Amino acid sequence: MRRxxxxxxxxxxxxxxxxxxxxxxxxxxxxxxxxxxxTIRNAAELSQALDRGAVDLVHFTDAAxxxxxxxxxxxxxxxxxxxxxxxxxxxxxxxxxxVDLTLLEAEGLVEGLNCQTSVIGPCLxxxxxxxxxxxxxxxxxxxxxDESRMLLALGSDDDVEKxxxxxxxxxxxxxxxxxxxxxxxxxxxxxxxxxxxxLQHAEAMLLGEGSHFHPQISLHAAAAGCxxxxxxxxxxxxxxxxxxxxxxxxxxxxxxxxxxxxxAIARVRNTNGxxxxxxxxxxxxxxxARQSALER
Numbered sequence: 471m472r473r474x475x476x477x478x479x480x481x482x483x484x485x486x487x488x489x490x491x492x493x494x495x496x497x498x499x500x501x502x503x504x505x506x507x508x509t510i511r512n513a514a515e516l517s518q519a520l521d522r523g524a525v526d527l528v529h530f531t532d533a534a535x536x537x538x539x540x541x542x543x544x545x546x547x548x549x550x551x552x553x554x555x556x557x558x559x560x561x562x563x564x565x566x567x568x569v570d571l572t573l574l575e576a577e578g579l580v581e582g583l584n585c586q587t588s589v590i591g592p593c594l595x596x597x598x599x600x601x602x603x604x605x606x607x608x609x610x611x612x613x614x615x616d617e618s619r620m621l622l623a624l625g626s627d628d629d630v631e632k633x634x635x636x637x638x639x640x641x642x643x644x645x646x647x648x649x650x651x652x653x654x655x656x657x658x659x660x661x662x663x664x665x666x667x668x669l670q671h672a673e674a675m676l677l678g679e680g681s682h683f684h685p686q687i688s689l690h691a692a693a694a695g696c697x698x699x700x701x702x703x704x705x706x707x708x709x710x711x712x713x714x715x716x717x718x719x720x721x722x723x724x725x726x727x728x729x730x731x732x733x734a735i736a737r738v739r740n741t742n743g744x745x746x747x748x749x750x751x752x753x754x755x756x757x758x759a760r761q762s763a764l765e766r
Contacts, residue, residue: 472526472759473507475519479534481511488552488575489531491593492751500748504755513538520545526759533558536565546570546762548755551579553592553685558582570758573751576685588754592686593747596739598662599693601670601730610667611648614658619646620720621672622713623696625687627651628678633701636710641717647676650683659683669694673716673728676701676709693738695730 474496478489485493496506507525510516516538519525530536530549533556539547547569551558553576558566566572566585573590574580580587597603608615615621622645624630630649634642648668649655659665669675675691678701684690691698697716701709720728740746 472504472755473524474504474755475507475516475525475528476509477516477528477530477535477538478509478511479532479537486532486552487554488550491747492529492531492550495593495744495748495751498744500745501751501755502749504752510538513540527755527762529755530569533562533566536562536569539565539568541568543568546758548573548758550590551575553579555579570762571754573754590747590750590754592689592742593744594686594689594693594738594742596693596735596743599666599669599690600735600739601695602732602735604666606663606667606670608667608671610664611658611671614646614648614654616646618725620644620717620725621668622647622674622676623668623672623691624649624651624655624676624678625683625691626676626678626701627680627682628676628701633676633678636706637713641714644717644721645713648672650687651680655683665690666694669696670730671727672696673720674699674713676713678702689738689742692731692734695732695735697728697731697734 476493478485480486480489493506493509495501496504508519510519527546527548533549533551536549549566549569549572551572551574563583566583569585572583572585572587574587575592577589624647630647633647634645650659659668669691674697676699677688688698699709699712703709
């Protein structure tokens with residue numbers, strides 16, 4: 471069993487989601503053959519933890535914590551950057567240059583970095599989204615819901631009226647589109663249960679060219695088994711036809727909720743679920759630890 475020190479610049483109780491996620495993965499044995507030695511919060515604690523020995527790697531869960539590492543070190547070191555990480559200062563980028571590998575949640579985070587990087591992807595607790603595991607009642611959406619109409623979620627900041635204008639009058643009248651990025655949508659979706667309830671009960675997620683409600687909204691929708699309709703095609707008739715076809719099926723079924731897309735849920739679980747993320751961490755940490763051992 472290999473041991474890793476987690477390093478964060480946050481005080482206890484104020485850790486980032488990314489730090490807590492990695493700590494939880496280690497504590498629940500989701501990173502095969504790795505366990506957490508300790509968590510440190512400053513350079514002095516790191517030095518003391520290393521002096522106790524039997525540590526194979528130090529992982530910095532935020533860029534600011536990478537400053538704890540001295541210019542010259544004799545241990546393997548990795549770091550993580552997440553989509554919600556604060557903007558990097560030039561000092562933080564210089565500190566990341568000193569680690570062996572920085573694991574990125576998304577490709578776009580590589581901009582401005584000179585260090586060795588690897589895109590590990592996001593981690594998602596799929597059980598929280600999967601209707602078969604955690605079913606959230608439609609009552610979470612009561613203030614905007616209308617069960618006599620087909621519920622759709624708009625995950626980008628495109629104009630609802632523009633989308634409705636491409637549909638027939640019958641289909642448009644039957645659609646209840648919740649614009650997640652609007653002021654009304656943001657006020658409604660002010661908690662994870664409400665967001666997940668919308669994804670579980672919507673007939674489809676519509677995505678257009680505007681910025682998205684969340685960087686990983688497509689992944690979240692898939693984890694809830696919610697189909698996605700791409701409204702970014704050059705010909706709006708393409709997605710209008712998809713909505714119309716979905717409406718026909720919804721009407722023929724008597725307006726009952728759709729069956730969740732179990733294949734989509736399984737794909738997300740296999741690529742970005744908690745165990746999948748743990749295996750990705752194991753692979754990255756093993757490679758760095760082996761290379762460090764060879765160099766020593």
